[in-house]
Amino acid sequence: MLTGRSPSTASVERARPDVAVIGAGPIGLAIAWRCAARGLRVVVHDPAPGSGASAVAAGMLAPVAEAYFGERQLTELLVASAARWPEFAAELTEATGAELGYRTEGTLMVGLTGDDLAEARRLWAYQQGLGLPVTPLRPTELRHREPALAPRVRGGAFAPTDHQIDPRMLVPALRTAAQRAGAVVVSQAVRRLADVDARVTVVAAGCGAAALTGLPVRPVKGQILRLRAPGGVTPGFRHVIRGYADGDPVYLVPRADGEVVLGATVEERSDTSVTAGAVQRLLRAGVDLLPDLAEYDLVEAVAGLRPGTPDNAPILGPLPGRPDVLAATGHHRHGIVLTPITADLIADLVTTGVPDPLLAPFGADRFGGVRVPSGAVGRGVPGGSELTTEEDLWS
Template sequence: MLSRPDVAVVGAGPVGLGIAWRCAARGLRVVVHDPAPGSGASHVAAGMLAPVAEAYFGEHELTGLLTASAARWPAFAAELTAATGADIGYRTEGTLMVGLTADDLAEARRLWAYQQGLGLPVTPLRPSALRDREPALAPRVRGGALAATDHQVDPRRLVPALRTAAERAGATLLPTAVRRLSDVDARVTVVAAGCGAAALTGLPVRPVKGQVLRLRAPGGVPPGFRHVIRGYADGEHVYLVPREDGEVVVGATVEERTDTDVSAGAVLRLLRAAVDLLPELAEYDLVETLAGLRPGTPDNAPILGPLPDRPGVLLATGHHRHGIVLTPVTADLIADLVVTGTPDPLLAPFTPARFLPPNPAGPVGVTGPVGVAELAESADSAGIAGSAATGGSAATAGSASVVRSAAGVAPAVPAVGGRTGPGPSAPEEEHTWN
């Protein structure tokens, strides 16, 4: 009979699989619950790693997290390839941000000035310099800027590689849907279920629809451009992501809808904007139209860390447009939190407690290390035995004082015998996530 797992991850998208990999690599017994791994938002996603281009007004904490995670991507990609032998389509040519008309360029420059004010690497380019980099750009393009540190990865290669890495590290994937948290039997449960986290936890995670197109260059040759291109075209925002195999991902709409239907109007707008910026795309094959549901939150930022009043339950959801770029930092920090019981200061602005009423009894500190006795039992042969993991981001000792005292946060990982009840005491409605 299998022993009780140390960690159960609910959700096998890139975030859930990344957490499973990092936890299993630390010697923990890990199971992942998902009836259809990789079938959610990541299957539709373009895979832009864009902390600069995605830095928007008023989202300072999120920009900091995006930047921290993007900085981890080179090592994360190399480690994943070494562990699996997989080519995940990680490319570093950078991103060109462009404006088609004078009004488009004025709008873009306003954002670039904000990004530069944050110290982000944005390099304005004249039209001639743009075309030196990408001759296929339309003559009408008025100007642009280079975000050299904004890269890309192919999510449809990334997710299978993460699954392989997690399983090789010892994690077990179970094709089971989780209807209620009390169905999960593990010392720690990590909810990485995307939009399904709302039904499991009651937190305000909502679906945000995005429609995306995939084109293919004639003959399957590489596209006629190398950079990711993000642009404004007559007021329409569009991105174009080239792949070595000839694919070009074109996106995306942002709609407060829960369906996954593809509309003719969205296809028309995306194609028109794409061809306005890169006329050669008119000759490409349209091979896929697809819509997915991003897990959004009221402040557009992820929900990361312990769920108040639910000992042993951690959240890693609500990544909205940023699930791919935030995979490394989420995986590292959640795995560190599982092992040490102490949240990294980077997690402070993203606590689940920000969406819950304050605990009248006052804050309960997140103490650590906890759960280390169990870790020693399961990982002694790996040489971990009661210490924090050596891979990824080390948690900062004593960082609980830095964390914005998440009101009502219980210990992230129960000590030995710490969870004695059958599960959450609050009544739960039955539901299914996928």
């Protein structure tokens, strides 16, 4: 168990932090903030803080729309974390004075064609069976909420508790909060766990966690577009819209400043190139649902890497045989929504040494045979490129 340092103890152990966090994305910074606020000496390592896939992510807080078949335990964690977001956002704004782009209009889930609607209804029935708040809507009811939806849209549902945050506002705010609480951010890569000297090390390195820890975390590529309403006015719709358009899944996230985030592909690839085919498919699906988007400016097309795991759930807690090394990675599509609960659970584990029961389904030992590589270095080793240590988030 780690507790805050007394002045005399702190002077003796000044050179050795209580907690070293590898990765300065939302997960790593939130953990650093929570630990530093408890009086622990915290150092965060990242060669380029805030430059990873969190700068690409849409920021949907969507425990309902992201509830998929066979992922019940993950859904429970998503719901629990989403419930913490209002207080978490308020606390972060109070600590920093920063605007976060937190919006609570809810999410509309839609189907463009009859086949799209049939597929969507199958998922909605599953979500309702879990007790999640999903309200089916007829086409007229959908367009009452969002008149800009295409007349072709066959039907939909409303998820009132699925909200949004702007990750490009969130990450700087978390860094400010962590530093004001006393955490130190060091712009350097970590190539081996042996190079880190701390009482507890937290690996929040996204896809980079695989090389450091031997965990089965793989990159899952996602391409995403950013549009802007003509003249920079507020977009012509309020809700986050998620749906299917001729079989293609798509989401549209409106920002108050006129931006619309349109995404996203899911590709078992590790490159970050943007392809013409992906741009074409995303634009077609988006315009099919919201025809006015055809007049919006296309201002950005980017790709990022989600940290995926074999069961699509995060890896949280100590590495097998290494109680001094905690994993907080593998969040795949859910890094932003899971930021509050991950930070709380890991900070509690650091300070008490007692794992919360919520961690049990997400331990590293569920995969079996995980061994920390003694000489692990970054991708492209030996002598290759530096490890990408920002938490690769996508949601």
